Amino acid sequence: MIISQQKNREELLQNLEGKKRLFLVGCGACATACKSGGEEQVFQLQEWLASVGREVTGSVIIDEACHIMRAARDLRHHRDAVAEADALVVLACGAGVQSISSNTDKRVIAGLDSLFLGNIRRLGQYEEKCSLCGACILNETAGICPVTTCAKGLLNGPCGGMEEGHCEADREVECAWHSIYERLKKQGRQGVFARTVPPKNWGKLRKPGRLKLG
Amino acid sequence: MSQLQRELSQHRFVVTTEIAPPKGVDLSAALAKARALQGITAVNVTDNQGGNMRLSPLVLAARLLEAGVEPILQLTCRDRNRLALQADLLGAAALGVENVLLLSGDHMRFGDHPQAKAVFDLDSVQLLQAVSHLNLGRDMADRKLQGVPSFFAGAAVSPGAEPFELMFQKYRKKVEGGARFFQTQAIFAEDKLRRFMDAARPLGIPVLLGVLLLKNAATARFLNANIPGVQVPPELVERLEQAADPLAAGVAIARQQVALAREICQGVHLMSLGQEELIPAMLT
Numbered sequence: 001m002i003i004s005q006q007k008n009r010e011e012l013l014q015n016l017e018g019k020k021r022l023f024l025v026g027c028g029a030c031a032t033a034c035k036s037g038g039e040e041q042v043f044q045l046q047e048w049l050a051s052v053g054r055e056v057t058g059s060v061i062i063d064e065a066c067h068i069m070r071a072a073r074d075l076r077h078h079r080d081a082v083a084e085a086d087a088l089v090v091l092a093c094g095a096g097v098q099s100i101s102s103n104t105d106k107r108v109i110a111g112l113d114s115l116f117l118g119n120i121r122r123l124g125q126y127e128e129k130c131s132l133c134g135a136c137i138l139n140e141t142a143g144i145c146p147v148t149t150c151a152k153g154l155l156n157g158p159c160g161g162m163e164e165g166h167c168e169a170d171r172e173v174e175c176a177w178h179s180i181y182e183r184l185k186k187q188g189r190q191g192v193f194a195r196t197v198p199p200k201n202w203g204k205l206r207k208p209g210r211l212k213l214g
Numbered sequence: 215m216s217q218l219q220r221e222l223s224q225h226r227f228v229v230t231t232e233i234a235p236p237k238g239v240d241l242s243a244a245l246a247k248a249r250a251l252q253g254i255t256a257v258n259v260t261d262n263q264g265g266n267m268r269l270s271p272l273v274l275a276a277r278l279l280e281a282g283v284e285p286i287l288q289l290t291c292r293d294r295n296r297l298a299l300q301a302d303l304l305g306a307a308a309l310g311v312e313n314v315l316l317l318s319g320d321h322m323r324f325g326d327h328p329q330a331k332a333v334f335d336l337d338s339v340q341l342l343q344a345v346s347h348l349n350l351g352r353d354m355a356d357r358k359l360q361g362v363p364s365f366f367a368g369a370a371v372s373p374g375a376e377p378f379e380l381m382f383q384k385y386r387k388k389v390e391g392g393a394r395f396f397q398t399q400a401i402f403a404e405d406k407l408r409r410f411m412d413a414a415r416p417l418g419i420p421v422l423l424g425v426l427l428l429k430n431a432a433t434a435r436f437l438n439a440n441i442p443g444v445q446v447p448p449e450l451v452e453r454l455e456q457a458a459d460p461l462a463a464g465v466a467i468a469r470q471q472v473a474l475a476r477e478i479c480q481g482v483h484l485m486s487l488g489q490e491e492l493i494p495a496m497l498t
Binding site for chain 2: 151152153154155156157158159160161162163164165168169170177178181193196197198199200202
């Protein structure tokens with residue numbers, strides 16, 4: 001899931017300068033789960049906008065705002081309210097914002113900052129485990145990604161800053177390499193410690209990424 | 215062949231220390247400091263140490279060579295991708311720098327530019343391999359070099375890190391990657407150092423014990439709180455606390471460590487924290 005949080009109201013207000021009438025877009029998927037762009041947050045945004053003298057022409061929660069065609073369809077269903085607006089405020093991740101901006105010539109204002117691809121510990125507690133690098137070595141690291149969960153993304157073991165199994169960059173966090181080591185030991189295998197991992201092929205991280213099946 | 219390599223191959227007890235490039239363009243103080251050093255084989259030139267931006271270590275290393283002081287160029291993965299690392303290495307070789315110390319680098323989170331993008335395109339093991347490759351006349355893309363460098367490559371190790379086995383696996387990878395000497399992080403626990411040296415000795419790579427001058431109890435506490443991988447045991451903090459002359463007590467502790475290194479290591483790497491004039495006292 002894409003983890004996002006709302007920009008602070010002050011920053012949002014600066015972006016709203018000169019925009020009187022606004023159409024609001026939320027996202028029914030990740031931003032709803034993150035409580036950053038669900039129905040409740042769109043409603044709260046509407047109330048706040050009224051308090052700072054703005055008019056809301058309408059709103060929609062798109063099932064998955066990153067779905068470009070679905071966003072187009074939902075905006076068409078609200079054609080008149082969108083047409084009346086000076087700008088659209090989008091409470092969705094960066095992908096969602098761009099679905100919207102690709103479907104309208106109006107000014108699109110992003111209301112969220114997109115943070116990372118997150119795992120859910122429990123509702124409201126998210127952790128980054130994968131950075132979508134395009135070349136997993138998880139099979140050798142007992143299912144723990146050092147590219148993401150090591151602060152330096154090292155591939156051949158811990159740095160000299162590891163202290164009692166904790167990370168140099170944040171003592172609260174367990175060293176990824178310590179976790180990998182402990183889990184491999186439990187599994188009775190050497191895994192990634194059996195070889196020197198060569199420099200990573202960052203070329204596999206196609207930027208911008210594209211995948212077309214079939 | 216560098217003096218460092220020669221002395222280590224002759225099994226002479228080697229002493230290195232380190233000097234940081236200035237934050238700015240005036241090299242005179244750093245060069246004066248380096249010239250005044252006595253009893254030192256080579257001087258590490260640190261690379262944005264602790265993630266704090268300073269003048270390029272390559273430039274200071276080259277100027278040290280001109281001044282007749284042998285440098286060990288430190289290079290961290292934190293700041294450069296594989297192109298930049300190799301480019302700087304070739305530049306160093308062209309300027310006559312032979313000794314290099316290859317490090318992953320302290321995280322920049324606690325440095326003076328915490329908003330910078332961390333690089334870590336390579337890790338220290340991979341960088342060692344890259345240098346071994348350059349020494350064979352090929353770059354990482356296996357392209358032939360015009361003129362072949364002959365680096366004497368070293369690496370760092372934290373002998374006190376736990377779990378021991380995890381730390382040692384990385385040490386072994388660095389040896390296999392081409393590390394020809396090691397400098398250790400400061401370590402004050404003799405039993406841990408002995409355990410490490412017992413395991414490291416069969417691999418046959420010289421180890422220079424990192425000896426850090428504890429100036430007083432406050433320094434020790436600062437190290438414990440802020441320097442990753444450095445632990446000053448409570449009894450030493452206490453000893454500094456009780457000492458009438460803390461600096462003299464710190465020098466005495468350093469001297470004990472140098473004596474221990476003479477027994478079980480192949481040299482020392484002295485970190486005098488700006489008190490270079492005390493180096494002779496630490497060595498006697």
